[in-house]
Amino acid sequence: EDKVVQSPLSLVVHEGDTVTLNCSYEVTNFRSLLWYKQEKKAPTFLFMLTSSGIEKKSGRLSSILDKKELFSILNITATQTGDSAVYLCAVAAGNNRKLIWGLGTSLAVNP
Amino acid sequence: GAGVSQSPRYKVAKRGQDVALRCDPISGHVSLFWYQQALGQGPEFLTYFQNEAQLDKSGLPSDRFFAERPEGSVSTLKIQRTQQEDSAVYLCASSLGGDYYEQYFGPGTRLTVT
Numbered sequence A: 001e002d003k004v005v006q007s008p009l010s011l012v013v014h015e016g017d018t019v020t021l022n023c024s025y026e027v028t029n030f031r032s033l034l035w036y037k038q039e040k041k042a043p044t045f046l047f048m049l050t051s052s053g054i055e056k057k058s059g060r061l062s063s064i065l066d067k068k069e070l071f072s073i074l075n076i077t078a079t080q081t082g083d084s085a086v087y088l089c090a091v092a093a094g095n096n097r098k099l100i101w102g103l104g105t106s107l108a109v110n111p
Numbered sequence B: 001g002a003g004v005s006q007s008p009r010y011k012v013a014k015r016g017q018d019v020a021l022r023c024d025p026i027s028g029h030v031s032l033f034w035y036q037q038a039l040g041q042g043p044e045f046l047t048y049f050q051n052e053a054q055l056d057k058s059g060l061p062s063d064r065f066f067a068e069r070p071e072g073s074v075s076t077l078k079i080q081r082t083q084q085e086d087s088a089v090y091l092c093a094s095s096l097g098g099d100y101y102e103q104y105f106g107p108g109t110r111l112t113v114t
Helices: none
Strands: A003-007 A010-014 A019-026 A030-038 A044-049 A056-058 A061-066 A071-076 A085-093 A099-101 A105-110 B005-007 B010-013 B019-024 B031-037 B044-050 B053-056 B065-068 B075-079 B088-095 B109-113
Touching (some): A010 A019, A044 A061, A071 A085, B019 B109, B044 B065, B044 B075, B075 B088
Parallel strands (some): A010 A105
Antiparallel strands (some): A003 A019, A019 A071, A030 A085, A056 A061, B044 B053
16 A cells, blocks of 8 residues: 655754654655645645655755655755744655645744 | 635535535646645545546545536535534645646635534
């Protein structure tokens, strides 16, 4: 059965810290891995990763995929209170366009 | 439009009533998805359309749930004879299709069944 596992489930840090969120997957016929940020509303798209070893970067956020070890990490440097959210990882696999979702990592950044 | 829109944003229904939730996807997006999200949980897949064809409805929890997208654009999720356990946020997302797997979400409809 296809599955996506995120760790940790929750994390509390202080402003300015750097955090690393993990997403591992076991799926048949991997297509791509996606990261989303969800605050109190709908998830917003952050990154889509298809190739191993190529870092995607947007401001203080970056992400990379390892297709050999079947995982991805999302890094956030110099965290701010506005980074507090649930970060969701999802994988597209097979011919079905349905995404397989992890349970998310709840990040709280304290001032 | 610029993004996915959903209406209504909030809906309160009495147990047993029927409700209809609407989703307007991003113009030109081929794929449309419906999700149910309970508080503190990730999105749970309900159903998916490619243009007007409903290709996967494996996530619909019961035959009280029905979705359509007759012209391949706007979609409606209908819930008949609502129950309290149907209370959740219903999210719609659209995707361009092809090699573009990223889905863009609407703001959701919060359904409360009393």
